[in-house]
Amino acid sequence: MSEPGARGGSATPAAGPIRLLITGGTFDKAYDEISGRLDFKDTHLHEMLRLGRCRLELAVRTLMMIDSLEMTDADRRLIVESCRAAAEERIVITHGTDTMTDTARALGLEGLPKAIVLTGAMVPYAFGSSDGLFNLGSALSFVQVLPHGVYIAMNGRCFAWDDVAKNRDLGVFETRR
Amino acid sequence: MSEPGARGGSATPAAGPIRLLITGGTFDKAYDEISGRLDFKDTHLHEMLRLGRCRLELAVRTLMMIDSLEMTDADRRLIVESCRAAAEERIVITHGTDTMTDTARALGLEGLPKAIVLTGAMVPYAFGSSDGLFNLGSALSFVQVLPHGVYIAMNGRCFAWDDVAKNRDLGVFETRR
Amino acid sequence: MSEPGARGGSATPAAGPIRLLITGGTFDKAYDEISGRLDFKDTHLHEMLRLGRCRLELAVRTLMMIDSLEMTDADRRLIVESCRAAAEERIVITHGTDTMTDTARALGLEGLPKAIVLTGAMVPYAFGSSDGLFNLGSALSFVQVLPHGVYIAMNGRCFAWDDVAKNRDLGVFETRR
Amino acid sequence: MSEPGARGGSATPAAGPIRLLITGGTFDKAYDEISGRLDFKDTHLHEMLRLGRCRLELAVRTLMMIDSLEMTDADRRLIVESCRAAAEERIVITHGTDTMTDTARALGLEGLPKAIVLTGAMVPYAFGSSDGLFNLGSALSFVQVLPHGVYIAMNGRCFAWDDVAKNRDLGVFETRR
Numbered sequence: 217m218s219e220p221g222a223r224g225g226s227a228t229p230a231a232g233p234i235r236l237l238i239t240g241g242t243f244d245k246a247y248d249e250i251s252g253r254l255d256f257k258d259t260h261l262h263e264m265l266r267l268g269r270c271r272l273e274l275a276v277r278t279l280m281m282i283d284s285l286e287m288t289d290a291d292r293r294l295i296v297e298s299c300r301a302a303a304e305e306r307i308v309i310t311h312g313t314d315t316m317t318d319t320a321r322a323l324g325l326e327g328l329p330k331a332i333v334l335t336g337a338m339v340p341y342a343f344g345s346s347d348g349l350f351n352l353g354s355a356l357s358f359v360q361v362l363p364h365g366v367y368i369a370m371n372g373r374c375f376a377w378d379d380v381a382k383n384r385d386l387g388v389f390e391t392r393r
Numbered sequence: 394m395s396e397p398g399a400r401g402g403s404a405t406p407a408a409g410p411i412r413l414l415i416t417g418g419t420f421d422k423a424y425d426e427i428s429g430r431l432d433f434k435d436t437h438l439h440e441m442l443r444l445g446r447c448r449l450e451l452a453v454r455t456l457m458m459i460d461s462l463e464m465t466d467a468d469r470r471l472i473v474e475s476c477r478a479a480a481e482e483r484i485v486i487t488h489g490t491d492t493m494t495d496t497a498r499a500l501g502l503e504g505l506p507k508a509i510v511l512t513g514a515m516v517p518y519a520f521g522s523s524d525g526l527f528n529l530g531s532a533l534s535f536v537q538v539l540p541h542g543v544y545i546a547m548n549g550r551c552f553a554w555d556d557v558a559k560n561r562d563l564g565v566f567e568t569r570r
Numbered sequence: 571m572s573e574p575g576a577r578g579g580s581a582t583p584a585a586g587p588i589r590l591l592i593t594g595g596t597f598d599k600a601y602d603e604i605s606g607r608l609d610f611k612d613t614h615l616h617e618m619l620r621l622g623r624c625r626l627e628l629a630v631r632t633l634m635m636i637d638s639l640e641m642t643d644a645d646r647r648l649i650v651e652s653c654r655a656a657a658e659e660r661i662v663i664t665h666g667t668d669t670m671t672d673t674a675r676a677l678g679l680e681g682l683p684k685a686i687v688l689t690g691a692m693v694p695y696a697f698g699s700s701d702g703l704f705n706l707g708s709a710l711s712f713v714q715v716l717p718h719g720v721y722i723a724m725n726g727r728c729f730a731w732d733d734v735a736k737n738r739d740l741g742v743f744e745t746r747r
Numbered sequence: 748m749s750e751p752g753a754r755g756g757s758a759t760p761a762a763g764p765i766r767l768l769i770t771g772g773t774f775d776k777a778y779d780e781i782s783g784r785l786d787f788k789d790t791h792l793h794e795m796l797r798l799g800r801c802r803l804e805l806a807v808r809t810l811m812m813i814d815s816l817e818m819t820d821a822d823r824r825l826i827v828e829s830c831r832a833a834a835e836e837r838i839v840i841t842h843g844t845d846t847m848t849d850t851a852r853a854l855g856l857e858g859l860p861k862a863i864v865l866t867g868a869m870v871p872y873a874f875g876s877s878d879g880l881f882n883l884g885s886a887l888s889f890v891q892v893l894p895h896g897v898y899i900a901m902n903g904r905c906f907a908w909d910d911v912a913k914n915r916d917l918g919v920f921e922t923r924r
Contacts, residue, residue, distance in 0.1 A: 242606060247694065247699075249692040249693050253608075267522060268528070269515055269565065270548060270549035271548035338446055339603050342697055347444060349530070351445070351530060353529070353530030353549065354531065354533065354534040356531065357531040357535045357546065357551065360550075361535065372530065372533050374538070388448055424871065424874055431784075491783070516778055519874055520778055520873055520875070561781070564780050622878050623918075624903035625904060625920075701798060701799050703880045703884070704798065704800075704881070705884060707882060707903065708885065712892065715889065715893060723888065724800075725799075725800050725801055726796075726802060726884065726888070742802055
């Protein structure tokens with residue numbers, strides 16, 4: 217069932233570890249009871265992977281823990297360089313949804329020989345009503361099968377980096393028209 | 394990025410609705426407070442899809458709500474025929490983990506021109522510590538990119554129907570050795 | 571076991587309905603996924619009472635849904651008058667923790683012939699890690715047994731209105747020294 | 748506000764530690780994913796007290812972890828003797844709901860100079876829809892203000908040991924008619 221392609225993709229799940237880069241976003245927001253505000257503490261990723269009973273070989277790294285509205289060009293360069301330098305061919309990045317398409321574009325333009333999937337959450341994982349765990353399972357699955365390229369995985373769907381936009385009224389991701 | 398193959402597969406997300414067949418399993422077990430036992434009531438699938446903010450076009454059908462240890466050949470035939478009769482080319486089946494490989498085998502032997510992914514949960518969705526939502530996101534993603542065939546999606550991984558077994562001591566799915 | 575006292579108290583659970591006045595506070599904060607901020611939507615009280623399988627006769631009223639840091643004198647007067655006008659002799663008030671002692675004081679100075687217990691939460695009920703449900707059970711229980719007076723129920727404890735302060739560093743309530 | 752009575756009760760919160768005796772029951776049931784059945788592992792009490800941000804001085808002891816349907820006379824004698832031997836004047840006991848009234852009776856007949864409140868849950872705490880946290884807050888509050896005696900705290904209410912029965916059809920506690 218293997219379909220080797222010029223871009224290194226395979227339509228069957230690839231072997232080898234997957235790199236998981238954490239950048240924060242709503243995904244990891246926490247409620248600070250002393251200040252009454254949302255902020256970042258430790259990532260919830262490890263707890264989520266335990267909950268999902270995920271048995272994939274993963275190399276997890278926290279690059280930053282920020283709201284993506286506060287991401288600078290320097291932050292995006294760090295993400296791009298981390299992807300370039302990673303030994304792994306398959307990378308999932310957790311990211312705030314507000315500027316996820318910007319980071320996806322910065323990565324897409326690099327044309328790295330890797331499959332990179334960005335995902336996030338509309339509601340913090342710390343809330344009972346979060347989409348975080350669903351999106352994590354989705355992104356980790358897409359990244360194992362998609363050919364090299366840069367994608368966004370949200371709402372159960374998968375979008376190419378150059379054909380996606382966040383619909384800010386509905387809070388969902390869609391292809392551009 | 395399209396890799397047309399004899400088996401109708403594609404490594405990029407396919408368009409068209411996905412059929413979601415519900416058969417019960419631990420995934421959907423509920424706690425009955427009057428009897429003190431676990432049983433089945435309504436499926437949690439719709440609530441889970443809402444939580445995941447899933448925007449895929451889905452045709453959801455409940456075939457049965459049983460523990461897979463109680464599945465009979467007649468039950469499996471119903472699952473096979475439902476898959477054959479479905480208009481959709483891509484199908485996800487929620488199923489108890491105990492005999493998931495048996496149903497996967499029954500389907501695999503049919504060689505239907507469809508991508509079929511079975512998934513379940515080790516802990517009922519009704520529990521806070523369930524892997525159900527993670528697995529649902531995983532299965533719905535795999536089914537969009539895998540070529541025609543029958544698969545099991547558990548523990549973040551994807552297994553071909555003829556190379557998977559449930560490790561009953563550890564409660565995880567693995568390839569056979 | 572009845573100890574009738576000048577202040578109408580009783581050390582055994584009183585009969586008759588209990589009034590539950592909702593004013594908002596962290597207790598009822600919700601996460602708005604479009605704005606990314608915390609705000610107020612419908613109260614969670616009814617859902618919490620269902621979860622607790624509460625069989626008390628309750629008259630539930632929402633007076634306002636605000637952060638207690640934004641409470642004005644007019645808001646407090648509304649709370650006081652609602653307590654005065656209530657047919658019930660026993661009242662629980664859900665309230666933000668930041669100025670709960672101020673409202674308790676305003677009520678305490680009125681000397682109403684009622685048992686009034688204020689409670690709240692350090693973490694919104696919408697979060698999995700909320701103290702809301704615990705505090706609600708606590709307040710509803712204290713109000714059934716305490717003599718007439720005004721109290722704050724937090725952290726499993728019960729404080730008289732004129733001997734309590736919020737320790738803002740630790741985020742807990744204590745008696746004043 | 749103190750009402751000293753022959754039975755040592757007080758309608759204002761008592762000082763001094765409260766003993767918390769754990770016996771299991773639905774309160775503490777856990778789902779075993781390997782067997783697919785409900786059983787007992789470690790108690791959830793400590794986690795619940797943390798969630799409730801409970802600042803009471805508590806002496807917590809696990810006496811047993813069993814379904815109350817399996818309680819024997821020997822088990823009940825252990826509970827009675829533990830209450831008698833406890834240094835504390837105020838005791839909360841977590842217990843299965845099925846035979847809670849039997850244990851309450853065994854304790855009531857002893858006439859110990861203590862306030863003892865039994866509570867439990869209709870749905871295991873491990874489930875998102877549990878009444879456990881509400882009942883725990885309720886019991887810990889009642890025990891601080893009730894006079895000496897034996898009580899059951901369920902459904903937000905408090906019942907004297909000799910005037911309570913579990914309505915098995917509805918799954919709630921009521922006074923006997």
